[in-house]
Amino acid sequence: MSRQQLAVQRARKSFQTGKTKPLESRIHQLRNLLRFVTERRRDIAEAVKKDLSKSEHGTELFETLGVEGEIKLAIEKLAEWAAPRPVEKSLLTISDEVFMHPEPLGVVLIIGAWNYPWAVTLQPLVGAIAAGNAAVIKPSEVCCHSAKVMEELLPQYLDKDLYPVVTGGVPETQELLRQRFDHIFYTGSSAVGKLVMEAAARNLTPVTLELGGKSPCYIDKNCDITVACRRITWGKFVNCGQTCIAPDYVLCDPSIQNRVQEEIKNCIKEFYTDDPKTFEDYGRIINKRHFKRIMALMEGSTVVVGGDSDESQCYIAPTVLKNVTGESKVMKEEIFGPLLPIITVSGVDEAIQFINEREKPLVIYVFSNDNKLIKRVIAETSSGALLANDCLVHFTVSSLPFGGVGNSGMGCYHGRYGFDQLSHMRSCLIKQLKMEGVNSMRYPPHTAKKLGWARFFLLKQINLGRLRRMMLLAMFVGVASFVHQVLFQS
Amino acid sequence: MESQSQVLERLRTAFESGVTIPEKFRRTQLTNLMSMIKDNEEQIVNALHKDLTKPKFEAILSEVDIVMNELHYALSNLTSWMQPEYVSKNLATKLDDCFVRREPLGVVLIIGPWNYPMQLLILPMIGAIAAGNCVVIKPSEVSAATDNLITELMPKYLSKDCYAVVRGGPKETQALLKNRFDHIFYTGSQAVARVVLQAAAVHLTPVTLELGGKCPCLIYGRVNATAAAHRLVWAKFFNAGQSCVAPDYVLCSKATRDALVPALRQVLEDFYGSDIQKSPDMSRIVTPKHWTRLMGLLNRTKGKVVVGGEHDEKDRYIAPTVVVDVAEDDALMEEEIFGPILPILTIESLEESIKLTKRKEKPLAFYVFSDESSVVKKVLENSSSGGFCSNDGIVHMALPGLPFGGVGNSGFGHYHGHWGFEAFSHRRAVMLRGWALEKLNALRYPPYSDEKLSWLRWTTSPKSCSIM
Numbered sequence: 001m002s003r004q005q006l007a008v009q010r011a012r013k014s015f016q017t018g019k020t021k022p023l024e025s026r027i028h029q030l031r032n033l034l035r036f037v038t039e040r041r042r043d044i045a046e047a048v049k050k051d052l053s054k055s056e057h058g059t060e061l062f063e064t065l066g067v068e069g070e071i072k073l074a075i076e077k078l079a080e081w082a083a084p085r086p087v088e089k090s091l092l093t094i095s096d097e098v099f100m101h102p103e104p105l106g107v108v109l110i111i112g113a114w115n116y117p118w119a120v121t122l123q124p125l126v127g128a129i130a131a132g133n134a135a136v137i138k139p140s141e142v143c144c145h146s147a148k149v150m151e152e153l154l155p156q157y158l159d160k161d162l163y164p165v166v167t168g169g170v171p172e173t174q175e176l177l178r179q180r181f182d183h184i185f186y187t188g189s190s191a192v193g194k195l196v197m198e199a200a201a202r203n204l205t206p207v208t209l210e211l212g213g214k215s216p217c218y219i220d221k222n223c224d225i226t227v228a229c230r231r232i233t234w235g236k237f238v239n240c241g242q243t244c245i246a247p248d249y250v251l252c253d254p255s256i257q258n259r260v261q262e263e264i265k266n267c268i269k270e271f272y273t274d275d276p277k278t279f280e281d282y283g284r285i286i287n288k289r290h291f292k293r294i295m296a297l298m299e300g301s302t303v304v305v306g307g308d309s310d311e312s313q314c315y316i317a318p319t320v321l322k323n324v325t326g327e328s329k330v331m332k333e334e335i336f337g338p339l340l341p342i343i344t345v346s347g348v349d350e351a352i353q354f355i356n357e358r359e360k361p362l363v364i365y366v367f368s369n370d371n372k373l374i375k376r377v378i379a380e381t382s383s384g385a386l387l388a389n390d391c392l393v394h395f396t397v398s399s400l401p402f403g404g405v406g407n408s409g410m411g412c413y414h415g416r417y418g419f420d421q422l423s424h425m426r427s428c429l430i431k432q433l434k435m436e437g438v439n440s441m442r443y444p445p446h447t448a449k450k451l452g453w454a455r456f457f458l459l460k461q462i463n464l465g466r467l468r469r470m471m472l473l474a475m476f477v478g479v480a481s482f483v484h485q486v487l488f489q490s
Numbered sequence: 491m492e493s494q495s496q497v498l499e500r501l502r503t504a505f506e507s508g509v510t511i512p513e514k515f516r517r518t519q520l521t522n523l524m525s526m527i528k529d530n531e532e533q534i535v536n537a538l539h540k541d542l543t544k545p546k547f548e549a550i551l552s553e554v555d556i557v558m559n560e561l562h563y564a565l566s567n568l569t570s571w572m573q574p575e576y577v578s579k580n581l582a583t584k585l586d587d588c589f590v591r592r593e594p595l596g597v598v599l600i601i602g603p604w605n606y607p608m609q610l611l612i613l614p615m616i617g618a619i620a621a622g623n624c625v626v627i628k629p630s631e632v633s634a635a636t637d638n639l640i641t642e643l644m645p646k647y648l649s650k651d652c653y654a655v656v657r658g659g660p661k662e663t664q665a666l667l668k669n670r671f672d673h674i675f676y677t678g679s680q681a682v683a684r685v686v687l688q689a690a691a692v693h694l695t696p697v698t699l700e701l702g703g704k705c706p707c708l709i710y711g712r713v714n715a716t717a718a719a720h721r722l723v724w725a726k727f728f729n730a731g732q733s734c735v736a737p738d739y740v741l742c743s744k745a746t747r748d749a750l751v752p753a754l755r756q757v758l759e760d761f762y763g764s765d766i767q768k769s770p771d772m773s774r775i776v777t778p779k780h781w782t783r784l785m786g787l788l789n790r791t792k793g794k795v796v797v798g799g800e801h802d803e804k805d806r807y808i809a810p811t812v813v814v815d816v817a818e819d820d821a822l823m824e825e826e827i828f829g830p831i832l833p834i835l836t837i838e839s840l841e842e843s844i845k846l847t848k849r850k851e852k853p854l855a856f857y858v859f860s861d862e863s864s865v866v867k868k869v870l871e872n873s874s875s876g877g878f879c880s881n882d883g884i885v886h887m888a889l890p891g892l893p894f895g896g897v898g899n900s901g902f903g904h905y906h907g908h909w910g911f912e913a914f915s916h917r918r919a920v921m922l923r924g925w926a927l928e929k930l931n932a933l934r935y936p937p938y939s940d941e942k943l944s945w946l947r948w949t950t951s952p953k954s955c956s957i958m
Contacts, residue, residue: 057940100892120882193694211694377897382593382596384919385918386924388920389922424874429880429889432861442551444762455551
């Protein structure tokens, strides 16, 4: 039996003992996860520094802060999320209990990505634990230091059987995908997303796919361009552009193109100094393969800011490109690097058209003072999310669902959405064996009279407050006994 | 005649024009759909009778009224469903607008089955229309009369640009699945579901699968055998057992079984008379192939037939049949029965029964009959299934407030009522930030520092907004 099979089998056996059902045990694991993130802050930061050259502050800001927030929210809200959810009733079910019962799915597979190795692996795990599942965690092998730390340290805090960490490359992941899971949560590229979904099809396993795309950023010429460019510069060059929701490219009117270029150039200097290469808070490309890929994207466009690189360090300077069109190499795939192309469009109409000619992205950014314009972009485009006048920060609002649509993914998470995504909402109707007389109108032999009554009672829907419900119940009991009498007499 | 790709191109152009977005358009289409059902009730009942010998009563209740009800529900609630949902924020985002918008997905495909050919095709379609999508429906060719009727009626009532019927068998369906849709809604079997999912993976198309399974019916503790028998017979033999949520098999103690079997016999006579084949209230098996399959199960069972067993191949008739002394490895326990055969397995303890159900795949529905609420609770908490109903069968799926769907092998995703609207919508997160407070933003810009970080922690924690 392979290592992967064993891990899944153990997780399933452990899940079947029922130990994840009590809320206290889930909260206990969540508290342990919180302890892990706070106690092992140093280890996590060191690993991320080795993987992505991210500074310790950068790691805390972009990785662990979010995870901590999610864990605390889950602990606080778990009782509310996991409680039975009542729904409205019909006339005939007035005296019955009708509710949705959130239940765990079973064993969930979480496949993490390398760009935020902790955030995109642990945040889904929070949802999985809260919902009462066991989870097999497969960190990306590309961020090898973080994967190693996760493999070594996580089992010291979480139940080893319920939440095993399984590391490995492509063959190991493929072996994992051959096993049966009750849900697969994948963060990564659309290409691999298709393979994951295909593998899941074998076992009819539902999937959540958090993919990517080219997230456009439209700058209206009448907005505060200075502030806009500050926020865009920040959003773009965090993690060296290796963020699924980074503004991929800018669309703006030719009349402001030079100004945008200048402002971004100034911001880069302000944030990352004259020499980002030596600056602690500027990262690196994850590996040589991606370095080469990103460098090749610059072909055919003009570098107006940055452009310098150092392959030995996988360093690419914060770079702005112009003379870019829809056909340029840099527009053929998600950049996932520190290159910011500026494409000129003659107004919001052309911007919307440009965006709609392409696959639905994970997010659309629009910078404008004009609410009507923003509303138009919302109404005439489609994307996972839309953020006006800033970048990235919608990720931090746990009451907003985070996910894609079309090529950028399916399903969503964060906060309660994570809990719901990894639960089964079981519909429950609790009836009694009493009031059988009322049921008789639906039984054969069928008569026209019975049909008339059944049509009225069985299917009419009512949304009621409790008092009105009592009143109606009294009236209904009276009517029901009348009906009962009538039917038994005829 | 239009090819499949021509149909899809037409629908996609219509969707991209934005015509399905306004509420008024959706209301008009839903109202027209209502007229379609109302105006043609008799033809619908006749088509269903042709396909399944469905009694008029069953057709009205489970194919006409349930659809009308769903339409009324959608029309009453459409405005509120379409409203943006404002959400809570943290301190750093207090001055921003954060809401979730429900948006249509685009062009969706709904593949219907043959057992409730109107309901299981039109009910999801209502959700899809309400959510603002263009819809391709593929009725089951097995229920041919209904297929014909829907193909004839739909273009007369609904916008031809936005909604299309595509017909055919497995070959045409496979060709259809090669196209790109924005959502696929499939009701049917596990085997075909795998094919659907694999086709969907090519385009990263999200899917809803409404499948089946063996829905167990546990009868334990103190129980009113007569009342239970009434409800069990009604739920089991409705549509001659060809319902995805029909109680598939019964688990009970010997004593319960001995009280139950005569009650079942009596109820069957009360409902259908002494010559059930002559009763107008009993359906037939849909095709000779399925009739043969069911007779095969009856021939291979090692249990004892105590009620029914009569059959008539030409009429595709199988009498409501009860089989006792059925073991866990019996032929009747291999696959979903989907017919009028009720196996009763005798298991003395509730715990053992629950264990048996855990050895099987998760079903679409789980039933328990008992006057003891502790028994009901125990079963609820130690089982998993799409839905759960105590002391009755099927009726839980008629409540639009409850999501209807499976889990594990019985499917994923759900619909009915608001859930149907959600199934065919994208929940888009929208955040509208202001231009002010740029100084506050400075906390997050490099160069990073410990001080900046601790301020940020405070402003972005969910707790901090309780101060405001």
